[in-house]
Amino acid sequence: MDYSKSGNPKGARRAPRGPDHARKGAPKATTPPRESKEDLLARMKAAAKKDDKS
Numbered sequence: 001m002d003y004s005k006s007g008n009p010k011g012a013r014r015a016p017r018g019p020d021h022a023r024k025g026a027p028k029a030t031t032p033p034r035e036s037k038e039d040l041l042a043r044m045k046a047a048a049k050k051d052d053k054s
Contacts, residue, residue, distance in 0.1 A: 035043075
């Protein structure tokens with residue numbers, strides 16, 4: 001019996017990715033700017049007030 005043919009098929013190796021992956025001339029992905037501590041605290045306080053009113 002040929003045991004190499006049993007089991008699941010092997011995945012494609014070195015398969016090309018989708019057409020949108022790292023195209024030449026494409027804009028670089030940027031991370032959104034971090035929120036300042038003051039803005040974060042203000043947003044959290046506003047959310048806490050909103051929950052207290054409900």
